[in-house]
Structure formats: structure tokens, C-alpha cells
Amino acid sequence: MPGMAKETLFTRSGDTFDIVSGGYRVTLEPTGIDWDVFDGVVKNGLRLRFATGVDFPFVHATVCHPGTLAASHDTLETAAEALNGRWAEGFRAPDLRHIIAEASGRPVGYFRLAYPLPWPRSLWLTYLAVAPEFRDQGWGSGIMRLLLSVAATLEGVEKFGMHTMADNTGAMRLYQSTGFRIIKREPWVNHDGTSSERLTYCRSLR
Numbered sequence: 085m086p087g088m089a090k091e092t093l094f095t096r097s098g099d100t101f102d103i104v105s106g107g108y109r110v111t112l113e114p115t116g117i118d119w120d121v122f123d124g125v126v127k128n129g130l131r132l133r134f135a136t137g138v139d140f141p142f143v144h145a146t147v148c149h150p151g152t153l154a155a156s157h158d159t160l161e162t163a164a165e166a167l168n169g170r171w172a173e174g175f176r177a178p179d180l181r182h183i184i185a186e187a188s189g190r191p192v193g194y195f196r197l198a199y200p201l202p203w204p205r206s207l208w209l210t211y212l213a214v215a216p217e218f219r220d221q222g223w224g225s226g227i228m229r230l231l232l233s234v235a236a237t238l239e240g241v242e243k244f245g246m247h248t249m250a251d252n253t254g255a256m257r258l259y260q261s262t263g264f265r266i267i268k269r270e271p272w273v274n275h276d277g278t279s280s281e282r283l284t285y286c287r288s289l290r
């Protein structure tokens with residue numbers, strides 16, 4: 085139609101997102117999840133807190149470490165680009181939080197949570213990595229247990245899930261030992277050009 089806007093405009097005003105595309109406007113309201121329950125929680129020597137700009141060097145080094153890239157079949161370019169994109173979205177987007185796990189004041193891990201994707205009332209782990217020097221010492225399991233205990237307090241949040249690749253044995257053992265079950269398997273072509281099977285893990289929070 086003449087005069088109709090062809091480009092998609094995406095703007096944020098406070099916690100509200102406006103998407104204008106093809107002449108239509110969709111406003112996404114805040115999801116209502118109480119993200120603050122994750123900020124400052126302490127248990128078994130671990131403390132979770134929201135990431136800030138000063139965490140970028142730690143997060144970048146962890147995400148772009150060769151061992152992390154190998155585990156997720158990522159390339160340095162695609163991993164850095166994805167991280168930069170997520171980081172640029174900021175720390176208060178209504179549907180996403182960047183979280184740092186600390187032990188004795190030192191960051192040991194980084195993860196991102198999204199809500200309510202990909203299903204309604206579902207919390208989603210969009211990224212998790214323990215810093216290379218802290219792996220295989222129980223920190224990943226500790227982070228997951230703490231995360232689950234906090235997530236279980238969230239009203240209206242029923243499920244928790246994530247993806248991983250079928251050859252990521254560390255991640256699979258971590259998820260299986262914390263009560264997640266595989267609900268979907270699908271062929272997947274990775275960023276590094278290899279082929280894998282992508283697994284969807286899910287568990288109830290109730």
C-alpha cells in the first residue's frame with residue numbers, strides 16, 4: 085500500500101517495547117516476573133547478582149575462551165557478536181537478565197535468563213558458562229541448584245528449560261543431575277560448520 089512504512093522500528097520506552105512494522109504497532113508490556121529475586125541471593129558459598137558494565141572483561145573472557153567455544157561448537161566471531169548484541173540490549177530489558185555468580189567476591193560464572201520464552205510461564209537459560217579455571221569443581225551444579233531454588237519462588241513461573249548440544253557431556257550431566265529431562269532432539273548445524281543434535285531440556289519448577 086502506498087505510504088505504508090516498510091521498515092521495522094523497534095523502540096523502548098522504560099520497560100515497554102514498541103515494534104512498528106508494515107503499518108502495525110505492537111506494544112510489549114513488562115512480563116511481570118520479579119527479576120530482583122535473583123539479585124543478591126546467597127547460598128552455599130555462592131552469590132548471584134545482576135551483571136553491570138564492569139563485568140564485560142570477565143564475561144567476554146569466559147564466553148570467548150577456546151574451551152567454551154569448543155563445547156558449544158561456536159566460533160570466536162559468532163560468540164563475540166552474540167555476546168555484544170545481548171550486552172547492548174542492556175541490563176534492564178523486561179525479558180532478559182545477565183547474571184554473575186560469585187564465590188568469595190570473585191566471579192566464577194555467567195548466565196542469562198529469559199522470560200517468558202519459548203513457552204508461556206517458562207524461564208529459559210539462554211546462556212551458561214563457568215569460568216574455565218573453575219570448571220569441574222561443582223560450581224556449575226551449585227549455580228543450577230541455587231537458580232532452581234530461587235526460580236521455584238517465582239509466582240506463575242512453571243517450567244525451566246534450555247538447549248544444549250548432544251556432545252556437550254559436561255552440560256548434559258549437569259542438567260540431568262539437576263532434574264532436567266530431554267523433551268526434544270533435532271538435527272543442528274553449528275556456527276563452526278559441524279553438525280550436531282540439539283537437545284531441549286526442561287523441568288517443572290513445582
Ligand SMILES: CC(C)(COP(=O)(O)OP(=O)(O)OC[C@H]1O[C@@H](n2cnc3c(N)ncnc32)[C@H](O)[C@@H]1OP(=O)(O)O)[C@@H](O)C(=O)NCCC(=O)NCCS
Binds near residue numbers: 155223261
Ligand atoms: C557446562 C558447565 C557450565 C558445567 O559447569 P562445571 O562447574 O564444570 O560443572 P560441575 O563441576 O558442577 O559438574 C557438573 C556435572 O558435570 C560433570 N562434568 C563437568 N564437566 C564435564 C566434562 N567436561 N565432561 C564430562 N563431565 C563433566 C561433572 O562431573 C558433574 O557431574 P556429576 O554431578 O555427575 O558428578 C561448564 O563446563 C562450562 O562452562 N562449559 C562451557 C560452556 C558450556 O558448555 N555451557 C553450557 C552450554 S548449554
